[in-house]
Amino acid sequence: MARVLLLATGDMIAYSSGPGRPGVVSGADLLRTVPARVRPAEVEVEVEDFMAPPSWDMSPSIMLALARRVRSAILDEEFDGVVVTHGVDTMEDTAYLTDLLAGPASRRGAIVLTGAVRPLDDPSTDGPGNLAAALAAAADPALRGAGAVVCLDDRLHAARWVTMIDAAGRPAFTSAPSSPVFRVEESRIRPLATPPPRPPDPEGEPESHVPLIKTYPDIEPALLTAVVDAGARGIVLEGTGAGNVPVTLFTAIAELSEWDIPVVVASRCHTSGAPLDTLPFGLGLAAKAGAIGARGLAPVKARAALMVALGSGGRDAVREWFARV
Known part of the structure; x- marks a missing residue:
């Protein structure tokens, strides 16, 4: 029998807004919302409530603590899988940070995050169905080795x-331009696409103070030095x-690189993942100032990656880590 740990962080999937019982239900109560007829058979589920703020206010330190709990549940307590219920606002942030910190845990157990876009007492709530699918996926040995996934609407996204694309409608998440990696069908998972390559195993302790700055034409370079003065270890x-990025930032990027403060450049667009310094002439010029390319990661994912990469050392170690991500 598979053993699955349900880590419940509250948020929309556990929230009731009606007059009868407003508020957030416990993980045990949330599990009881899944009809017995759709619960996966031969699965022992243990429930643990994990204190966390709403996902839109989830700090990096809480995300890191949650990721460590997932890893220890698989490596130290030998759970076959872990399901994390999480608010949708920052689910992709926590999912990728958990994926990066999993290391060998990703090869020994399944890691599934799920949530809901409608409250628990909404007539069309999606929470119980998403939770049932997530539990089934976490118990399926076929998910081992795939890394952390997000499960909504019976799709498992790497x-x-x-990426979240709709705050209230469905589907709320997409993997475009890639595909979901699995689909849940009758309490089993069916492959849809090859999961992405596994990232390097983490080294050392991640850094939590990594700001994400959206650039725009004529941005002030002082914004970069200000966050470093406030304690940022990377940007x-x-x-x-x-x-x-605007040319106005090149001097600041070069100075920060000399100070061993890595600067990673991601894009608000989908990109090929090619290194900045290999792009055609006129593109990726920030590399000449010392910037490190995000290798196709979305900005919020690049932030999670830089947090973990900084555990291995300074700018040169981070550059080498991103070359393998």
């Missing part, structure tokens, strides 16, 4: 690719196109 810049 943490690296998943992610959200650029445009293939990984372009």
Whole structure:
């Protein structure tokens, strides 16, 4: 019999807004909302309530603590899988950070995050169905080795690719331009696409103080030095196109690189993942100032990656880590 740990963080999937019983229900009560007829057979579910703020206010330190709990549940307590119920606002952030920190846990157990876009007492609530699918996926040995996934509407999205596209409608998440990696059918998972390559195993302790700055024409370079003065150990810049940032930032990027403060450039667009310094002439010029390319990661994913990469050392170690992500 498979053993699955349900880590319940509250938020929309556990929230009732009606006059009868407003508020957030416990993980045990949430599990009872899943009809017995759709619960996966031969699965022992243990429930643990994990204190966390609403996902839109989830700090990096809480995300890291949740990721560590997932890893220890698989490596130290030998659960076959872990399901995390999480608010949808920052689910993709926590999912990818958990994926990066999983290391060998991703090869020994399944890691599934799920949530809901409608409250528990809504007539068309999606929470119980999503939770049933997530439990079935976490118990399926076929998911081992795939890394952390996000499960909604019976689709399993790889943490690296998943993006929230609709705050209230369905589907709320997509993997585009890639595909979901699995689909849940009758309490089993069916492959749809090859999961992305596994990231490097984490080294050392991640850094939580990594700001994400959205660039724009004529942005003030002082914004970069200000966050470093406030204690930032690295910076992610959200650029445009293939990984372009305004020329006004080049001097600041070069100075920060000399101070061993890595600056990673991601893009608000989908990109090929090619290194910045290999792009055609006129693109990726920030690389000449010392910037590190995000290798196709979305800005919020690049922030999670930089947090973990900083555990291995300074700018040169981060550059080498991103070359393998």
